[in-house]
Amino acid sequence: MGRVFERGTDGYEEARRATVWNARVPDRFPDLVVQASSVADVQAAIRYAKDHGMRVGVRSGGHSWAANHVRDGGLLLDVSRMDTVEIDRESMTATVGPGRHGHEMCAILGEQGLFFPAGHCQGVAVGGYLLQGGYGWNGRVFGPACESVAGIDVVTADGELVYADASHNAELYWSARGAGPGFFGVVTRFHVRVYPKPAVCGSSLYVYPIELMENVYRWAHAIGPHVDRRVEMQIVMAAAFPDLGIEGPAIVIASPVFADSEEEAREALSLLESCPVRDRALIAVPYAPAQLSDWYAAVTHAYPEAHRYATDNMWTSAPFDELLPGLRRISKTLPPAPSHFLWLNWGPSPKRQDMAYSMEDDIYLALYTVWSDAADDHRYAGWAETHMRAMAPQASGVQLADENLGRRPARFATDAAMQRLDRARAAYDPEGRFHPWMGRL
Ligand SMILES: Cc1cc2nc3c(=O)[nH]c(=O)nc-3n(C[C@H](O)[C@H](O)[C@H](O)COP(=O)(O)OP(=O)(O)OC[C@H]3O[C@@H](n4cnc5c(N)ncnc54)[C@H](O)[C@@H]3O)c2cc1C
Structure with a gap:
């Protein structure tokens, strides 16, 4: 079943820690860490877990901020080594292993003139990303990336390999697009x-x-619904933006656009010139050409490796005046950069496919706290959560991408979708082999 590290033996702690990208590796200890390299390894690991009555946590890229896959007891299955990419240009499809990073997939596709709405940051693997929804490049056009998943190969709770799509194991396919x-x-x-x-x-x-x-x-807030869908209006507030030469707190609106021509791109962005305080902008660049690789570098800079992170988030379409007190509190308590507050303009969304992903709203708000010294945990670990708790009356739910369910259970799917997920789980995983979410409402 691949390389196995038992708790208390050499290599275990290194293997456990290697599964978590966030430097705040939780004090939760599975009994076994298994590094699988093939479907046969995965099947053997699941059968072992079944035979020994163990629960299973799965890890692809380890970018779950909350390290959802690291639980006490049971088996932690690391599938990051399963990362093949095969492209079929004729059918405009690809197959990709769960451990493949989205930015690498984009680069491979790009060589053939192809594209996929992969996540915005290097290192995020498609495994966790596609299961939770997937908010990626040109996401307002393509929708959450899980809408681009046509089928999946899955090893089920009894160790069987099955294929699931709209007409085979349909409930498994339905669940995989949003259960995260x-x-x-x-x-x-x-x-x-x-x-x-x-x-x-x-x-x-x-x-x-x-x-x-x-x-x-x-x-x-006012222009959000009218922003061209090819534009991702991302508004970031932070205590400083050293890369831009901004040493104090400021608001950066950086808005990627994808278009057929430069003229169209400029036109799509033109609404962003309409800010009533536009003449007081410290920097104003209405349009600049870019490469996906530049964007990846810029975004990744805001999320440095080997740092400690805490996140929380909410979807909202509350009136602006109801959001304002929360925004003010956030602006007055900003931790040092690169911690930041993101406002992403997402809606109004078109009708989505029928899938577990069922919770979204017009505006996405998320807080990302970033620090490096464990001694500062007491200062920073609660910032994101505190503000999202305070703004919960304005929230319609949360995204699973930046989930904090273990500390603040929240709604991430409709009630109907949750009931259907529970039925599918009971059918496909009757013994509860796989850990459920760390919290839910
Ligand atoms: C720096 C950074 C930037 C991010 N940017 C974006 C972004 O732009 N857009 C966005 O949508 N999200 C973003 N995210 C969130 C990210 O998409 C989610 O955390 C996602 O779950 C990460 O996938 P992963 O495979 O790397 O993580 P993992 O931690 O490996 O997986 C997360 C969870 O998914 C489940 N899982 C993973 N792989 C499998 C599998 N093969 N089979 C079954 N279950 C599995 C497990 O329950 C696991 O705990 C970002 C996260 C970070 C840390």
Whole structure:
């Protein structure tokens, strides 16, 4: 079943820690860590877990902020080595192993003039990303990336390898597109649709002083639904943006766009020129051409490796005046950069496919706290959660991408979807082999 590390033996702690990208590795200790390299390894590990009455946690890229896969007892199955990519240009499909990082997949596809709405940051593997929804490049056009999953290969709770799509094991397929860290099987391969690479990528960049917070967010709230769907309007507030030469708190609006021509890209971004305090912007670049690799580098800079992280989030479509007190509290308590507050303009969303992913709203708000010294945990670990608790009355639910369910259970799917997920779990994992979410409502 691949390399096995038993708790208390050499190599165990290294193997356990290696499964978590966040430097805040939790004090939770599985009995075994198994590094699988093949479907046969995965099947053997699941059969072993079954025979020994063990629960299973699965890890692909280890980017779960909460380290959802690391639980006390049971078996932690690391499938990061299963990372093949095969492209079929004719059918515009690809198969990809769960351990493959999204940015690598994009680069491989890009060589053939193809594209996939992979996540915004290097290192995020497709395994966890596609199961939870997947908010990636050009996501307002392609929808959550799980809508591009046409089928999956899954090792089920009894160690059987099955294929699931709309007409085979349909409930497993339905569940895999949205169950995220509560999925009850091991995905060993995703079959996805791929797309032509957009001819032009570019972005705009505006930086506003923090004093203009109310004007900027009120305007963003108002124009949100009218922003061209090819534009990802991302508004980031932080205590400083050293890369941009900004040493104090500020608001950065960086908005990638994908289009068929530069003229179209400029036109799509033009609404962002309409901010009523535009003349007070510290930096204003209405359009600049870019490469996906530049964006990856820029985004990844905000999430440095070997740092400690705490996150929390909410979906909302609350009126602006109801959000404002929460925004003010956040702006007055910003931890040092690169900690930040993200406002992502997402809706209004079109009707989605029928799948477990069923919770989204017009605006996504998320807090990412980043620090390096464990001695500062007491100062920073609660910032994101405290603000999201305070703003919960304005929230319709949370995203699983940045989930904090173990500490703050919240709604991440509709009630109907949760009931259907529970039925599917009871059918496919009757003995509860796979850990469920760390919290739910
Ligand atoms: C720096 C950073 C940037 C991010 N950027 C984005 C972004 O732009 N867009 C976005 O949508 N999300 C983003 N995320 C969130 C990320 O997509 C999720 O945390 C996702 O779960 C990570 O996938 P992973 O495979 O790397 O993580 P893992 O920690 O390996 O997986 C997360 C959970 O998914 C389940 N799982 C993983 N693999 C399998 C499998 N093969 N079979 C069954 N279950 C499995 C397990 O329950 C596991 O605990 C980001 C996270 C980080 C840390």
